Amino acid sequence: MGFELLRPATVPQAVALASAAAPGELAVLAGGTDLLLDVDRGLVAPRRVLSLARLPWHSHRWAKGGLTVGSAEPLRNLELDPRLARRLPGLHDAIRAVGSVALRERATLGGNVVRAAPASDLLPILLAYDAVVDVVGPEGRRSVALDALLARSREPALGHGELVASVAIPTTADSVYRWQRVRPANDVSQVGVAVVRSTERPYWRVALGGVPSRPLRLHDVERELARARPTREELGRAAAVAGASAPFVSDKRASEPYRRRVVALLLTRSVEQLLARATPKAG
Amino acid sequence: MARARRGLEVNGHRRSLDGVPDDERLLDTLRGRWRLTGTKEGCRSGGCGACTVLVEGRPTLSCLTLSSEVEGSAVTTIEGIASDAVGRVVRTAFEREGALQCGYCTPGFVLALVGLLKERGARVASETLVEELSGNLCRCTGYVSIRRAAEAAREALG
Numbered sequence: 001m002g003f004e005l006l007r008p009a010t011v012p013q014a015v016a017l018a019s020a021a022a023p024g025e026l027a028v029l030a031g032g033t034d035l036l037l038d039v040d041r042g043l044v045a046p047r048r049v050l051s052l053a054r055l056p057w058h059s060h061r062w063a064k065g066g067l068t069v070g071s072a073e074p075l076r077n078l079e080l081d082p083r084l085a086r087r088l089p090g091l092h093d094a095i096r097a098v099g100s101v102a103l104r105e106r107a108t109l110g111g112n113v114v115r116a117a118p119a120s121d122l123l124p125i126l127l128a129y130d131a132v133v134d135v136v137g138p139e140g141r142r143s144v145a146l147d148a149l150l151a152r153s154r155e156p157a158l159g160h161g162e163l164v165a166s167v168a169i170p171t172t173a174d175s176v177y178r179w180q181r182v183r184p185a186n187d188v189s190q191v192g193v194a195v196v197r198s199t200e201r202p203y204w205r206v207a208l209g210g211v212p213s214r215p216l217r218l219h220d221v222e223r224e225l226a227r228a229r230p231t232r233e234e235l236g237r238a239a240a241v242a243g244a245s246a247p248f249v250s251d252k253r254a255s256e257p258y259r260r261r262v263v264a265l266l267l268t269r270s271v272e273q274l275l276a277r278a279t280p281k282a283g
Numbered sequence: 284m285a286r287a288r289r290g291l292e293v294n295g296h297r298r299s300l301d302g303v304p305d306d307e308r309l310l311d312t313l314r315g316r317w318r319l320t321g322t323k324e325g326c327r328s329g330g331c332g333a334c335t336v337l338v339e340g341r342p343t344l345s346c347l348t349l350s351s352e353v354e355g356s357a358v359t360t361i362e363g364i365a366s367d368a369v370g371r372v373v374r375t376a377f378e379r380e381g382a383l384q385c386g387y388c389t390p391g392f393v394l395a396l397v398g399l400l401k402e403r404g405a406r407v408a409s410e411t412l413v414e415e416l417s418g419n420l421c422r423c424t425g426y427v428s429i430r431r432a433a434e435a436a437r438e439a440l441g
Contacts, residue, residue: 005305005351029352036347037328039306049305053352076341080402100418102342102395103329184417186330 003039003046005029009054011136011165017050019138019161026050028163030072031106033099034115057110057165062087066170068134071110071163075122079104090125090175090194097121097179097189110164113146116156116214119253123150123215124194125177127207129169137162153213173198174278176270179209180262182253190254193242193266197274203228206242206267210259212249220245221267235271239264289355293317294363303350310334310345313360321361321390325420332419335391335398336360342398359397361390369397373436382432384423392419396433405440412437 008014018026027046029035038044057070060078067088069078075095078084085092098104098121112122113133123146131146138161146167149156158164175196179189192209204225209215224230224238243264250256290299293313303312310327313319313336325333327346334345337359364370373396376382383389399407399415412433421429 002304002306005349007352029349031347032349032352033329033347036308036349040327051349051352076402099329100332101399101415102332102335102344102418103347105341105343106347186418186420 003027003049005049005051007051007054011055011163014050014052014055014163015136015138015161017048018163021048021161023160028052028114030108030111030114031074033103033107034111034117052110052163064170065172066168067091067172068166068168069109070166071113072108073110075104075107075109076101078109087172088129088169088175090128090177090196091122091169093177094121094125094192094194097177097192100186109167113149113167114156114158114164116150116154118153118212118214119188119192119210120215121177121179121189121192121209124192124207124209125175125196126167126169127215127217128175128194128196128205129171129173130205132168132170133164134166134168135162136165141165143168147217150214171196171198174274176273178266178270180254180266188253191248191259191262191266193263193270195267195270195274197271197278199228204230204271208242208246208263210253211247212251213247216247218242218246225271229275230271235268238271239268242267291350291354292357293319294359295366300350300354305349305351307350308346309336309338309343309348309350309353309358312350313345313358319360319362323387323390325388325391330418330420331388331391332395333388333391335394335419337394337398340398340401342395359394361393364393364397367397369400369436369440372439373397373400373432376432376436376439377429380428380432380435382425382428384421384425388419388421388423392416392421392429395419396436400436400440405437407437409434409437 026048029049029051052072057072060069079095112120177194179192181187194207196205204222206218206221221238221242243260248256248259313322323333325331329347336345338356
């Protein structure tokens with residue numbers, strides 16, 4: 001038992017090591033907050049662990065009206081950047097929903113993307129922002145929409161030897177992320193709702209976590225909201241659609257009927273919150 | 284992969300990582316090899332904060348950190364807290380407020396608070412301070428006095 005830790009200092013070295021490994025032999029370590037627990041529980045037994053610690057992926061930068069986050073950048077560094085809450089408030093909400101401060105000193109956006117957990121607090125807001133993932137691998141670099149990368153449950157669509165280099169959010173539209181849990185500090189969310197409000201069409205983008213397969217965009221809810229300032233009735237219909245159509249199931253965290261009621265409430269409150277702080281606009 | 288090991292600096296003293304397996308957690312290296320047993324093991328899954336230490340001044344869960352991954356870093360544990368200016372203030376605040384009962388969670392709380400006050404400064408809002416300490420659990424439920432100690436430390440530094 002036990003594993004060897006590989007700490008490549010350059011991206012080509014990292015890709016070469018990842019490509020050379022046999023399937024199941026190698027695991028990638030970003031923050032390790034899930035991987036090391038899986039090792040402890042015997043769920044995985046990699047012979048080699050590839051650490052991203054020395055790669056130049058420990059930063060985030062604001063550019064072209066959006067944000068690009070290196071895959072090994074700890075969530076805490078984003079949270080401590082005062083621009084985050086102003087420019088991407090829903091991402092700030094979501095990051096603060098993850099674990100504790102000390103956990104967020106290690107956990108990463110990249111790790112959440114690769115982990116693709118259905119209850120992730122970060123994936124709904126990234127989906128609602130149409131986040132794009134930058135991937136490096138033996139064939140070179142490619143960009144892929146997060147939604148496409150998450151096509152299969154818990155199994156990101158990455159090729160052999162491919163590594164997530166960064167995650168980009170191509171806008172700074174206003175947003176909210178709201179979640180429901182039994183105990184705030186130490187639980188996993190039963191339901192999470194991310195809402196992004198743009199100043200141009202489409203005005204609303206909505207994504208959901210806490211469903212059994214993978215976090216999802218709720219396109220039918222977005223269609224119901226439609227207008228820049230939906231009426232109370234339109235919002236009510238959108239909330240009803242969210243409650244009715246989301247593919248919830250009952251599990252150890254919450255029952256299906258409970259989740260249906262909660263998602264309608266979270267959606268309503270999120271949209272009301274965004275409307276209340278938005279500058280009034282026509283339409 | 285053979286390589287020269289640089290070791291760690293723990294509470295200002297160099298410690299070698301020779302013979303430490305790659306998959307060993309910082310918590311086990313600190314307690315088992317170096318007998319720095321002030322750092323406590325709680326849930327061992329990142330949920331209770333008992334094992335919190337500072338790595339390069341930042342609060343870190345030593346149960347979820349590989350010793351070999353933080354090679355070359357400066358680590359502060361509860362044993363070294365008296366040589367840190369913020370650490371002395373926090374320790375005094377915990378003493379004055381009697382912010383402990385059985386004491387098992389105390390090292391984690393102290394290190395978490397020191398790290399927070401370093402990251403956010405003494406002007407951090409009370410509610411932020413309390414919310415960001417919420418990842419540390421106390422099973423004696425002594426949270427009121429811990430909260431008073433956190434406020435007192437913040438005031439003393441402000």
